[in-house]
Amino acid sequence: MLDVICKPTNGRLGLLLIPFLLCLSAPVYGAVTTTVTSGIALDRLEWTIGPSSSFPISELVFEATIWQTTFNAHWAHDTSRWFFEGTAGFGSVLSGSVVDSDFSLPQMNGLSSRSESEINGHNSLLFSLQGGYRIWTTERWVVSLISGFTWSQVRYQIENGDQIFPSGGTDLSSLNSEYRARWYGPTIGFRWNTDLRPLPLFFFLEGRFWPVIQYSGKGSWNLRSDFEQNPSFTHKDDNGYGGDVTATLRYPISNHWIVEGGWTGRFLRTSNGTDRTFFSNGSEGTIPLLDVSQDTHWFRLGLRYLW
Numbered sequence: 001m002l003d004v005i006c007k008p009t010n011g012r013l014g015l016l017l018i019p020f021l022l023c024l025s026a027p028v029y030g031a032v033t034t035t036v037t038s039g040i041a042l043d044r045l046e047w048t049i050g051p052s053s054s055f056p057i058s059e060l061v062f063e064a065t066i067w068q069t070t071f072n073a074h075w076a077h078d079t080s081r082w083f084f085e086g087t088a089g090f091g092s093v094l095s096g097s098v099v100d101s102d103f104s105l106p107q108m109n110g111l112s113s114r115s116e117s118e119i120n121g122h123n124s125l126l127f128s129l130q131g132g133y134r135i136w137t138t139e140r141w142v143v144s145l146i147s148g149f150t151w152s153q154v155r156y157q158i159e160n161g162d163q164i165f166p167s168g169g170t171d172l173s174s175l176n177s178e179y180r181a182r183w184y185g186p187t188i189g190f191r192w193n194t195d196l197r198p199l200p201l202f203f204f205l206e207g208r209f210w211p212v213i214q215y216s217g218k219g220s221w222n223l224r225s226d227f228e229q230n231p232s233f234t235h236k237d238d239n240g241y242g243g244d245v246t247a248t249l250r251y252p253i254s255n256h257w258i259v260e261g262g263w264t265g266r267f268l269r270t271s272n273g274t275d276r277t278f279f280s281n282g283s284e285g286t287i288p289l290l291d292v293s294q295d296t297h298w299f300r301l302g303l304r305y306l307w
């Protein structure tokens with residue numbers, strides 16, 4: 001039996017509609033499986049700016065808890081080695097924090113200021129298109145090569161700031177700002193399904209590499225009167241790479257219904273980009289975007305249905 005899973009990966013929404021329509025019209029020609037999965041995602045995003053990699057002058061660290069839900073449609077046929085799927089996801093940011101640190105000396109020495117703020121809301125989006133080819137099939141195992149395109153975005157609402165260093169500094173109590181991070185690019189990888197006989201369980205493992213990632217960020221900082229709003233600054237970088245891993249256990253409760261639980265880790269990196277700041281007098285300034293990283297751990301439960 002071909003065993004598949006909802007994958008919390010991302011691709012452009014317009015393109016995503018095509019495989020969903022194909023899948024929904026495919027029962028005459030193959031088997032369609034749909035999955036709804038939901039759970040807690042722990043997210044950490046960091047970025048630094050400065051004149052050089054040895055002299056970052058500012059670092060922001062975002063940590064957030066997100067309730068993430070995805071919907072997946074998968075099409076396959078017993079007589080074909082090919083399969084196709086699309087995934088769409090939406091998350092609600094529940095809580096989190098932001099630490100903003102500035103430095104006056106190289107190697108993040110000479111701390112000149114540090115503030116802590118709360119993340120109170122906004123959302124995440126996940127989309128993907130993916131196809132695969134089964135290269136090895138036995139009575140217990142199915143190994144496939146997979147390739148696709150993914151798109152990911154998270155928005156943080158930043159409020160209730162507090163100046164930690166120096167104490168008694170800028171009043172940040174009326175902070176009401178936002179940052180949006182977006183990653184997208186092609187993916188390649190593998191997928192392995194096996195049963196765990198004599199237990200009535202199936203195990204699913206998937207690993208994907210993101211060889212070329214485009215990153216863009218956009219921030220609005222309301223307490224800076226010298227900044228434009230929406231946006232106050234943007235980030236752009238096309239030197240990214242990364243990967244993700246998914247591990248899942250599945251338990252069939254009938255011929256059509258399967259319950260599952262698992263973990264997905266996604267790790268994205270980029271460097272040598274551009275930070276562009278927009279000032280209220282109409283001028284602009286740029287400085288190197290040194291590094292950006294985002295790590296996400298998603299713990300989830302799901303329900304699958306074979307049509």
